[in-house]
Amino acid sequence: MPRLSHTFDITAVDREVVERIVSALHEVARSCRFDGRGWLLTPDEETLTRLEKRADELGLVDQGAAERLRGERRDAAAELRGDAPRTEAEADELAVAASQLALQLQTGRHLEPRSHYLVAELSPEGVPVEPADDEEKGWSGTGLTITAWDEAGTSSADFSMPDAAGGSGPPVTWGTVTHDRPAGLLTWTGEVKVPGRGAWLRSATGGLRFSTGDWYTAVSGRGDGRPARLRARHALAEVDAWLAPTAGADGRWSVEAVVDVRGKGVFRPVVAASVWAATTSFRRSERRAAKLGTGEPTTRQRLDRSALAWDRIARNAPLLPELLRDLAGAMADAGPRDGSRG
Numbered sequence: 001m002p003r004l005s006h007t008f009d010i011t012a013v014d015r016e017v018v019e020r021i022v023s024a025l026h027e028v029a030r031s032c033r034f035d036g037r038g039w040l041l042t043p044d045e046e047t048l049t050r051l052e053k054r055a056d057e058l059g060l061v062d063q064g065a066a067e068r069l070r071g072e073r074r075d076a077a078a079e080l081r082g083d084a085p086r087t088e089a090e091a092d093e094l095a096v097a098a099s100q101l102a103l104q105l106q107t108g109r110h111l112e113p114r115s116h117y118l119v120a121e122l123s124p125e126g127v128p129v130e131p132a133d134d135e136e137k138g139w140s141g142t143g144l145t146i147t148a149w150d151e152a153g154t155s156s157a158d159f160s161m162p163d164a165a166g167g168s169g170p171p172v173t174w175g176t177v178t179h180d181r182p183a184g185l186l187t188w189t190g191e192v193k194v195p196g197r198g199a200w201l202r203s204a205t206g207g208l209r210f211s212t213g214d215w216y217t218a219v220s221g222r223g224d225g226r227p228a229r230l231r232a233r234h235a236l237a238e239v240d241a242w243l244a245p246t247a248g249a250d251g252r253w254s255v256e257a258v259v260d261v262r263g264k265g266v267f268r269p270v271v272a273a274s275v276w277a278a279t280t281s282f283r284r285s286e287r288r289a290a291k292l293g294t295g296e297p298t299t300r301q302r303l304d305r306s307a308l309a310w311d312r313i314a315r316n317a318p319l320l321p322e323l324l325r326d327l328a329g330a331m332a333d334a335g336p337r338d339g340s341r342g
Contacts, residue, residue: 004279005258006300008307011314012253015216021317022181024324026151031328032110033335039126040103041334051330054323059312073098077124096121099129106165108146117144118163147176154180159190170195184212206232219245219253236270238262 033041042048056063076097086094099121108115119142121129143163148156156178160171175190187209194202207230214227228243241259248254263272297305 003258003260005256006303008253008255008257008303008310009248010253010255010307011311012219012251013314013317015212017317017320018212020321021324023151024321024328027328028324028331029111031332033332034105034110035336038105039122040105041331041336043330043334047330051323051327054326058316058319058323059309060320060323073100095123095129099123111146111149113146113148115146116165117146118142119144148178150181152181154178186210186212200235204232204234206230215245219247221247235264237264 035041043051052061052063052066055061076094080091080094080098102120102122104118104120106116106118123129141163142159142161143165145158145160145165146156147158148154156176158174158176160174162171164171164174170193172194173190173192175188178187179185180187187207189205189207191205192203193199196202208228209230210228212227218225218227225244225246226242227245230239230241232239239259239261241257244256244258245253246255261272262268263270
């Protein structure tokens with residue numbers, strides 16, 4: 001069975017800090033406000049810039065990248081309003097580039113069971129953007145339905161893309177996300193079924209399980225050594241991936257990331273050979289790129305950089321609840337700007 005693995009040596013985070021972060025995230029969710037059409041209201045530009053700067057200092061976001069993205073969005077909107085000739089495909093591309101992800105409360109009361117939301121891309125004029133090809137929507141057009149909300153107990157939501165409740169046809173991706181706070185357990189289950197011929201090849205199911213309690217138990221040397229686990233199933237193969245943390249030197253965590261791929265039935269040798277060939281080709285390309293000095297980081301370098309990015313966040317983790325409470329206050333105070341959606 002093909003297996004890929006990599007071990008990270010990362011900064012640990014106290015369990016109490018994690019609990020305070022979860023509480024602050026709940027506070028942010030409670031603080032959300034919506035306008036008369038149900039669109040989520042967001043803080044003004046000055047407040048957003050201040051929050052982004054603080055988040056950048058803590059390692060959560062790249063403020064420079066966020067500012068560049070806003071600039072690109074403004075440029076695309078200006079070009080879209082211009083009179084230059086363009087094809088339908090070019091206009092559609094500009095519309096997507098100028099749009100902004102937004103959340104709409106469509107039915108029910110915020111965070112109450114059966115309340116339904118829509119994740120959509122909005123044009124600068126506040127109109128939902130509808131790409132010509134439904135498969136290009138990505139997460140835009142995803143419906144979210146609250147099935148339970150108990151911050152001290154269990155909260156869950158169903159998701160569907162495209163939004164099946166909106167009557168736009170059968171969903172392509174759907175599933176459920178559940179958070180059991182007393183157990184410190186987050187689970188995600190989902191199914192993908194891409195339209196077209198050969199449905200058995202276009203369908204897959206998967207599930208993710210992450211247990212905070214099991215994580216800290218594993219670090220202490222007891223209990224389940226795989227507190228974070230992802231499993232996916234397809235007609236041809238099954239994928240089993242997990243994180244296995246142990247206590248490392250100087251109080252750090254040593255986390256092994258493992259991915260196992262197993263072919264099913266008569267496809268087992270075919271899948272094994274395919275994964276081996278793809279892995280070998282990938283490693284050769286990595287070595288060739290490193291030898292030629294193209295300047296592009298190797299996968300190992302990217303993984304190491306990700307570990308360093310985590311270290312920065314982990315060191316600042318005790319300060320995150322304060323930032324999140326600040327964000328919650330900004331969301332609670334947000335209102336429509338210039339008479340339009342926030």
